[in-house]
Amino acid sequence: MFKTSLRAFAALAGALLLAGTAPAADKLVIAATQVPHAEILEFVKPTLAREGVDLDIKVFSDYVQPNLQTADKQVDANFFQHKPYLDTFNKDRGTHLVPVAAVHVEPFGAYSRKIKKVADLKDGATVAIPNDPSNSGRALLLLARQGLITLKDPSNIQATSLDVATNPKHLKFRELEAAMLPRSLDDVDLALINTNYALEAGLVPTRDALFIEGADSPYANLIVAREDNKGSPALAKLVQALHTHEVKKFILEKYKGAVVPAF
Structure with a gap:
C-alpha cells in the first residue's frame, strides 16, 4: 500500500512539474538600425512572444556590421537595407545573403539648411x-529627376559622380558615409539622406525635404538572412507578424508618410 501511494505521488509530482514547464521559446536574433527598423520590430515583439519566438533586437548605427554579423552567424537575420544595397554588398564582400520579405519603403529625400527651394x-x-x-546611385537618380543633372545611363542604379553626363549648375559632390549625412547639413548646400538617418536626426521627410521619392520607389527595405536559415520557422513567424494590418497601421500613423508599407 505504501509503495503504491509512493508511486502515485511520484507520478503526480512529475505531471505537475511537466504542466508547469512551458516549452522553451525559439530565439531569433535580428540586427537592425534604430529608426524605423528596430521600432517596427519592437512593435511585433509581443506578437512573436505569443507565437513562441523570443525576438532579440540588436541595434546598429551603420550599414556594414549587420550584414557581416548575419553572414558570420552572430545574428540570424537583419532588417535595414534594400535589394540594390544587398546585391552590391554580396558582390563586394563575397557574401551570399538573401532577401526573405519586403516590409516598407523609406522615400529618399534631399535636405538643406541653406536654401528653401531647389531654384535657390x-x-x-x-x-x-x-x-x-x-545609395549614391539612388541619390543621383533623384537629382536627375529634378533636372539638376543628367546621367550617362539614366537607368544605372549604381551610378557615381563619374557617371554624370551634364551638370549645368556645376554642382560639387561630396561623398560621405550615409550615417554622417545629417551632420553635414551645416557644411553643404544640399544633402541626399536616407530616411532612417533623417528621422534619427529629427528631420520630418514629408515636411523638411526639398524633394523626395514617391511611394512607388523600388527600394523596399527587406528582412535578410542566410541561405541556410532563410526558411526557418522563426523567420516565417516574423514575416507573418510583420505583414499584418496592425503593422501597416502602425507604420502609417507613426511615420506619417516618411515610411510607407511595402506589403
Whole structure:
C-alpha cells in the first residue's frame, strides 16, 4: 500500500512539474538600425512572444556590421537595407545573403539648411551624397529627376559622380558615409539622406525635404538572412507578424508618410 501511494505521488509530482514547464521559446536574433527598423520590430515583439519566438533586437548605427554579423552567424537575420544595397554588398564582400520579405519603403529625400527651394541652389553648390554605390546611385537618380543633372545611363542604379553626363549648375559632390549625412547639413548646400538617418536626426521627410521619392520607389527595405536559415520557422513567424494590418497601421500613423508599407 505504501509503495503504491509512493508511486502515485511520484507520478503526480512529475505531471505537475511537466504542466508547469512551458516549452522553451525559439530565439531569433535580428540586427537592425534604430529608426524605423528596430521600432517596427519592437512593435511585433509581443506578437512573436505569443507565437513562441523570443525576438532579440540588436541595434546598429551603420550599414556594414549587420550584414557581416548575419553572414558570420552572430545574428540570424537583419532588417535595414534594400535589394540594390544587398546585391552590391554580396558582390563586394563575397557574401551570399538573401532577401526573405519586403516590409516598407523609406522615400529618399534631399535636405538643406541653406536654401528653401531647389531654384535657390547656386552655381557651384556642394551636394552631399552617400558613398556606397547603391545609395549614391539612388541619390543621383533623384537629382536627375529634378533636372539638376543628367546621367550617362539614366537607368544605372549604381551610378557615381563619374557617371554624370551634364551638370549645368556645376554642382560639387561630396561623398560621405550615409550615417554622417545629417551632420553635414551645416557644411553643404544640399544633402541626399536616407530616411532612417533623417528621422534619427529629427528631420520630418514629408515636411523638411526639398524633394523626395514617391511611394512607388523600388527600394523596399527587406528582412535578410542566410541561405541556410532563410526558411526557418522563426523567420516565417516574423514575416507573418510583420505583414499584418496592425503593422501597416502602425507604420502609417507613426511615420506619417516618411515610411510607407511595402506589403
